[in-house]
Amino acid sequence: MTTNDSTAGRTGVWFVGARGSVATTAVAGCAAVTAGLHPATGMVAETPPFADSGLPALSSLVFGGHDTASCPLPKRAEALTAAGVLPHGLPNTIAAELEAADAEIRIGGPMPGDTRDDDELIAAFADDITAFIRRTGVVRAVVVNVSSTEPEPAADDPRLPASSLYAAAALRAGCSYVNFTPSTGLRSAALADAVQASGLPHAGRDGKTGQTLLRSVLAPMFVQRALDVRAWSGTNLLGGGDGAALADPAAAAAKNAGKERVLADTLGIAPEGEVHIDDVPALGEWKTAWDHIAFDGFLGSRMILQTIWQGCDSALAAPLVLDLARLVARAHEAGLSGPLPELGFYFKDPDGGPAALAEQFDALLSFAERLKESK
Amino acid sequence: MTTNDSTAGRTGVWFVGARGSVATTAVAGCAAVTAGLHPATGMVAETPPFADSGLPALSSLVFGGHDTASCPLPKRAEALTAAGVLPHGLPNTIAAELEAADAEIRIGGPMPGDTRDDDELIAAFADDITAFIRRTGVVRAVVVNVSSTEPEPAADDPRLPASSLYAAAALRAGCSYVNFTPSTGLRSAALADAVQASGLPHAGRDGKTGQTLLRSVLAPMFVQRALDVRAWSGTNLLGGGDGAALADPAAAAAKNAGKERVLADTLGIAPEGEVHIDDVPALGEWKTAWDHIAFDGFLGSRMILQTIWQGCDSALAAPLVLDLARLVARAHEAGLSGPLPELGFYFKDPDGGPAALAEQFDALLSFAERLKESK
Amino acid sequence: MTTNDSTAGRTGVWFVGARGSVATTAVAGCAAVTAGLHPATGMVAETPPFADSGLPALSSLVFGGHDTASCPLPKRAEALTAAGVLPHGLPNTIAAELEAADAEIRIGGPMPGDTRDDDELIAAFADDITAFIRRTGVVRAVVVNVSSTEPEPAADDPRLPASSLYAAAALRAGCSYVNFTPSTGLRSAALADAVQASGLPHAGRDGKTGQTLLRSVLAPMFVQRALDVRAWSGTNLLGGGDGAALADPAAAAAKNAGKERVLADTLGIAPEGEVHIDDVPALGEWKTAWDHIAFDGFLGSRMILQTIWQGCDSALAAPLVLDLARLVARAHEAGLSGPLPELGFYFKDPDGGPAALAEQFDALLSFAERLKESK
Amino acid sequence: MTTNDSTAGRTGVWFVGARGSVATTAVAGCAAVTAGLHPATGMVAETPPFADSGLPALSSLVFGGHDTASCPLPKRAEALTAAGVLPHGLPNTIAAELEAADAEIRIGGPMPGDTRDDDELIAAFADDITAFIRRTGVVRAVVVNVSSTEPEPAADDPRLPASSLYAAAALRAGCSYVNFTPSTGLRSAALADAVQASGLPHAGRDGKTGQTLLRSVLAPMFVQRALDVRAWSGTNLLGGGDGAALADPAAAAAKNAGKERVLADTLGIAPEGEVHIDDVPALGEWKTAWDHIAFDGFLGSRMILQTIWQGCDSALAAPLVLDLARLVARAHEAGLSGPLPELGFYFKDPDGGPAALAEQFDALLSFAERLKESK
Known part of the structure; x- marks a missing residue:
């Protein structure tokens, strides 16, 4: 120590x-x-x-x-x-x-x-x-x-x-x-x-504990490589009290504003795509975040990165x-x-x-x- | 331009x-x-x-x-x-x-x-x-x-x-x-x-075009967050000539050395896990790389990040x-x-x-x- | 022929x-x-x-x-x-x-x-x-x-x-x-x-062309194996005209009713979990469906199956x-x-x-x- | 009961x-x-x-x-x-x-x-x-x-x-x-x-507890829908004693024979693709199986299904x-x-x-x- x-x-x-x-x-x-x-x-x-x-x-x-x-x-x-x-x-x-x-x-x-x-x-x-x-x-x-x-x-x-x-x-x-x-x-x-x-x-x-943490390292990668992010979609499944609180659309809106900010700030544009936060009590204290990123490479070639983050928020x-x-x-x-x-x-x-x-x-x-x- | x-x-x-x-x-x-x-x-x-x-x-x-x-x-x-x-x-x-x-x-x-x-x-x-x-x-x-x-x-x-x-x-x-x-x-x-x-x-x-590109942004994230990467496993499926060339174990060994180096250099340890490169001619010029990262968080909690990269290598x-x-x-x-x-x-x-x-x-x-x- | x-x-x-x-x-x-x-x-x-x-x-x-x-x-x-x-x-x-x-x-x-x-x-x-x-x-x-x-x-x-x-x-x-x-x-x-x-x-x-097709083979598997499905969550990303049409919540509701019916009919219960349909024009005619299934095995052990379906609806x-x-x-x-x-x-x-x-x-x-x- | x-x-x-x-x-x-x-x-x-x-x-x-x-x-x-x-x-x-x-x-x-x-x-x-x-x-x-x-x-x-x-x-x-x-x-x-x-x-x-269980429901689906499976690739990560035993190539060969049999028997052909079994002690008693299935649809359209199974083998x-x-x-x-x-x-x-x-x-x-x- x-x-x-x-x-x-x-x-x-x-x-x-x-x-x-x-x-x-x-x-x-x-x-x-x-x-x-x-x-x-x-x-x-x-x-x-x-x-x-x-x-x-x-x-x-x-x-x-x-x-x-x-x-x-x-x-x-x-x-x-x-x-x-x-x-x-x-x-x-x-x-x-x-x-x-x-x-x-x-x-x-x-x-x-x-x-x-x-x-x-x-x-x-x-x-x-x-x-x-x-x-x-x-x-x-x-x-x-x-x-x-x-x-x-x-x-x-x-x-x-x-x-x-x-x-x-x-x-x-x-x-x-x-x-x-x-x-x-x-x-x-x-x-x-x-x-x-x-x-x-x-x-x-x-x-910044999960999906947004990932976004804050992945979004710069696309920028640094001059790759063109077209759409960034995400779904979060979470149990615990947080899932229930965020099932309230107004609370989810507060949370999503932060999630989307990191993309807009890093990419310079707001790509297509939505973020969902679902209350899934069966997951208990654990959460899963799936991200799907559609990006264009050289000459408009279509590529995709997906990430799945499974962690315990607490x-x-x-x-x-x-x-x-x-x-x-x-x-x-x-x-x-x-x-x-x-x-x-x-x-x-x-x-x-x-x-x-x-x-x-x-x-x-x-x-x-x-x-x-x-x- | x-x-x-x-x-x-x-x-x-x-x-x-x-x-x-x-x-x-x-x-x-x-x-x-x-x-x-x-x-x-x-x-x-x-x-x-x-x-x-x-x-x-x-x-x-x-x-x-x-x-x-x-x-x-x-x-x-x-x-x-x-x-x-x-x-x-x-x-x-x-x-x-x-x-x-x-x-x-x-x-x-x-x-x-x-x-x-x-x-x-x-x-x-x-x-x-x-x-x-x-x-x-x-x-x-x-x-x-x-x-x-x-x-x-x-x-x-x-x-x-x-x-x-x-x-x-x-x-x-x-x-x-x-x-x-x-x-x-x-x-x-x-x-x-x-x-x-x-x-x-x-x-x-x-x-550095795909899986290793991702690793070079994700591995630092784990280090910066003081998270303990236990195992990093990867499978690459690729068609084209590259898939066939890398089906030769000696060629794959050359390729894998580079892939593993980025982890060892960044994490300071070589985590558990292997890297596979499979020749899948049906994929044509496209490749898919799946990574599975098992890491420990606070108090030994077990967490997992998976990434799937689908791109065209050329x-x-x-x-x-x-x-x-x-x-x-x-x-x-x-x-x-x-x-x-x-x-x-x-x-x-x-x-x-x-x-x-x-x-x-x-x-x-x-x-x-x-x-x-x-x- | x-x-x-x-x-x-x-x-x-x-x-x-x-x-x-x-x-x-x-x-x-x-x-x-x-x-x-x-x-x-x-x-x-x-x-x-x-x-x-x-x-x-x-x-x-x-x-x-x-x-x-x-x-x-x-x-x-x-x-x-x-x-x-x-x-x-x-x-x-x-x-x-x-x-x-x-x-x-x-x-x-x-x-x-x-x-x-x-x-x-x-x-x-x-x-x-x-x-x-x-x-x-x-x-x-x-x-x-x-x-x-x-x-x-x-x-x-x-x-x-x-x-x-x-x-x-x-x-x-x-x-x-x-x-x-x-x-x-x-x-x-x-x-x-x-x-x-x-x-x-x-x-x-x-x-029944994608996510629901999969559900109609996976849900019976859980039933036949006496495994207890706790939550079944899904997100669909689709471009084309269908994505735009289904961005209308009323249209999505019509679509989701069918998707959820197959689970309820097969499992005998409606598990936790939502289905999202997102309009992502960047995907063009292609769609991606992610499903996350949390199920309990023997003695309450927690297990997860995820599927990712990438297809062309037409x-x-x-x-x-x-x-x-x-x-x-x-x-x-x-x-x-x-x-x-x-x-x-x-x-x-x-x-x-x-x-x-x-x-x-x-x-x-x-x-x-x-x-x-x-x- | x-x-x-x-x-x-x-x-x-x-x-x-x-x-x-x-x-x-x-x-x-x-x-x-x-x-x-x-x-x-x-x-x-x-x-x-x-x-x-x-x-x-x-x-x-x-x-x-x-x-x-x-x-x-x-x-x-x-x-x-x-x-x-x-x-x-x-x-x-x-x-x-x-x-x-x-x-x-x-x-x-x-x-x-x-x-x-x-x-x-x-x-x-x-x-x-x-x-x-x-x-x-x-x-x-x-x-x-x-x-x-x-x-x-x-x-x-x-x-x-x-x-x-x-x-x-x-x-x-x-x-x-x-x-x-x-x-x-x-x-x-x-x-x-x-x-x-x-x-x-x-x-x-x-x-038949995991990946092959899935294959025995998914492979028939492709056959019933007249879809053409081109390649079926899989990677298994497992800890516990089984991971170590199967790190022995001869033991893995015995295991893989069974896994591939279900595909050949169901599809009528042996598609491209390999199966890997990796010993990952960090996973303990848990295992993860990733499958990647490349299939052709109508008029040769290329589609992909991926599955990720996370379970406890015991x-x-x-x-x-x-x-x-x-x-x-x-x-x-x-x-x-x-x-x-x-x-x-x-x-x-x-x-x-x-x-x-x-x-x-x-x-x-x-x-x-x-x-x-x-x-």
Whole structure:
């Protein structure tokens, strides 16, 4: 393990969606890797280029969060084990860590029938986060949205979507913020001033874990080879809660916008083709993404590339979420503020920066260097 | 199109394997693009970054070559049209260009029963090339090997393989050299001194057109994401002459060495898995490559990526071959000598340089800049 | 060729959608096979079991039809050649047959602004068919719907959909009828009495050419092996006119009903999973269908079968359409009337009979026997 | 479940390869289904058509066998649970049944350095089986070969292969016999007289669990639709012991013979294309089979079907092995003798009968009827 623990104290990670599959896998995985039970597969921030960047050590992370569900983390971890996401026996081995995190989870909202207005909700959420920081004695905390994708807000809705309420609460509690979902979060016009005034760093949006990850390496290949992409079609089959959430066309629209952006940004055109997201509960925590790319070669010859990606979304997301929490907390410590386009490597819909994965990786390595120098 | 014709004169392109599918497609395609009948899809050297690099214009290329087959180019072009490689009607439209190239093709060798020794063969081939240069008045010529893959030479064979005879002839005729095949070419210990003494630039080996192209973008993705590739298996189905040539296990071994190198170089380990190359004449000029990649994610979760690439090898190779001929001829003009690792973008088994396509592309762009400055 | 020409005279085939890809391919293919230019690949009725069933010979078929488009058949055939559906040179070789069929095509309808009511349209269409029979001297004619899929009719629409107008015209003209599309055709409650009274044979609905064909052999396999299909998901990418027509959700709904029926009928349950039909014009006349089948094996083990079907719909449909025209015309001659469930082999949504292809094939062979005996 | 226990007593199942994945899964699964813990998914003999055929009940089966390995069954079952083949917790729940079977396993052979000749080995194996029958009091026993594929025997080897020694021992002990592997078993000329004289029923060879199962439904589809299969290529990736055994080219040859037979028998021709079997230990107990089928449609149009089958071989094989043991034991009871071609449904290389799965299923159902009548 190469992480230097340059921060004297501990760092808080406050999950919005703290009882979901991603958060549960992140908490369990952090404990497992810290205990030396598993290698740090999938954690980019644990590779050598980040060794001296002063990231908070995995062992220094303290977890808490909001959720509207009540199933305890140890039970969620058992379910993820039965689903093949977590290894056998792990929930028992790290029961203490799961219970500790579970004790720091507070009811989120707004729940059905909740009569509080936006400001009251923000205040309540901020109080929860502030109390967590005080209670645990962490030197700072980062709020990370890993909850289910919410529908795109209607243009004329005066209320903020829930993801923005939590994001505003993060600012109010003095926390940096990561949005790993396609939901609005800080990207609400209503929050622009608060973001600006906060001087806090933040990163988003929509973690790049599967089909879009592939697209961000394949699309540049076609461009570099001067091949003419005619149509790029995709179908995603996913079970778990995410499948059900995305069966809502408005939520799917939010997700697809990110997926299509990487093609348009890289290819310079929007090729023909659609993206489907199907809810297939039988797949459990696993997902399958099929892509079909029709392209023209020399003299108009018709060629086809197809890809089939079969992965577990929580297992793909969790190490990236831990990376982001540590990188953004470190940026906060280093005094950086505003969006961090250097973290575009992690997102479908980043805050600027290049769209090709190779260039995003270069930017991330430069960011690691910059953090080193700011120590 | 943005090519500047900075060379006053014309440039010769001498194909070893001049009646094969790749050479025929290159000659036909060069004529078609020059005539404005088709866009320059697949020609990287026709994209803006190369506009001022002083490459010889497509319209300035003069074709000739060696082959042991005798089928005239116009007839080969008709066959490629029936096979769906060339567009309908094209052979008729560019009959003059095909006939002109056909008139510059000489019998190669050694043919069965040929009693000439290596030096006599080299001399004869060099004479053919020299005569072509004199007859056509080109300012310089580049020899490009696009013939069928030859079996790996036996360690104790005192004779040079045919590809090396042609490569030696190129040097003797003062020509730069490109090896688009996995055959030995200039990479024979017996030719090391001659290469060194010639002061000529050369590039190789084994054009990267399909499965390996994909591998050179996918393997870096796994590395950058810290995912653990456990097994990478591949099957290639190809018809045409290439399928038959590669059904010879020794020839397949030569080809597979290049394919596996990109994985080992990028991943830092050689994962489990084999590569098969099957001769399937029913596929005609088309090939299909299936790759199956088993990788571990966070906490040992098992995931799979599969890719299916369906392309026409000649149509993929021809624009790259034209690129290489122009880039190496320009390097010759610019006084560069020895291997050109900056052209690793085009090869499975390059003369050094990075293994990831993105970095190879950056190196190629730098090379384009360097050529600009040397004008 | 094994067909006996037991009918003294000729048989008319009247296509609804006579200028479409399927009809054009059928006319061209019938001429090509009759002339001995191509084998009868894809024509089940040309295999030995049908040799003595008294089917009208391919050489005895006379083509005509309705269409709202005006592009002449020879030009449509050229376009299909450029698209890779018809072999090079074929349109020239069989120009006479294409022109003969083109001369027998009449404008269909209702066209925009058409003020005729349903009965007037039926009468006009029937007159066209009757005139064709008289003019060509065929002993009988069969009307075959191969036009684009029409949207599912609204429940409260008092007008008949166009496909039903043509079907009613067939009855009025004393013709047997085949519906190769998912459109309503004869399956309108408003036509039930006329169908009954006519005493004419008819067959439908929705030709089974690709994804559903596969499903009708794969679904029985799961049942026979007592494997538990959990989810069956599919995506179809298609260009051509069909892609555009099916981009209309109402038309797609009509098509999908047939696709899902085969699963429900065979598996006894409707598994999870959706079917998408995407319009991808870049694919031209070709289509790709991806199916993903999640099934449980022994002790709940999770397994997956995926299929990718890449075919040309017109080339798949045309020989089946010719089969059906001949089988139904022969049934007419033999005095059969009403629906022919023995032809379920050809349809996604047949008029009864088994759902598994193997049993449908057995039923078809029995039908061939029955036709023999009725001679 | 509908099985009638028409036999008063219990039936022995003697596995050759009793500590392998298939046998372990069969023992564990039989216990799990008997206990009502899991449905009988994958067990054809538990479906309604077999209800009154007098098969021995699952609960009446008593397991034992030979193996050269020594790892106890409960430990093997734990390993299969970790590999995802058996459900969590199952080994604990059925520990008694696993231990009971383990107590009935004897060392097989010949082990390295074994000096016994063939007849001595046969006698020793037969003694083991006879002692098992006596000790457990079963009314009869069936010997089932589920051991690793052995290399094809050399033509001039005077010794019998191990699989034939076990098969001869089965006859000597008066047991019926099932060969679920591609090994020789009873199909040795040296055993022909003994088979004939024994009057015992037997079935084989080479269980049809994945790629060949698919081929036996897809190949008939092409034939029934008069489509022209040009090339059928396949690659199998498998881990576990089977992958390693089949990495031996001689063993792979034995396996491939069966795979190709189904195509030749169904299509009437042997299409182009090869079959590869790769050892990929990273896949554990899971296997992936990719098939690529190039076929011609109407007028020579080129089309492609690809299939990807991802399954767990042990979970696919175990229920079929239990089916076969019960069916052959029942045939023995009913006085049937010799090969049972009606069981071709289960085998790649059956003892005669049709090659298409649908017809094999019909034959199996007839066999179930015949057993009913013989009660």
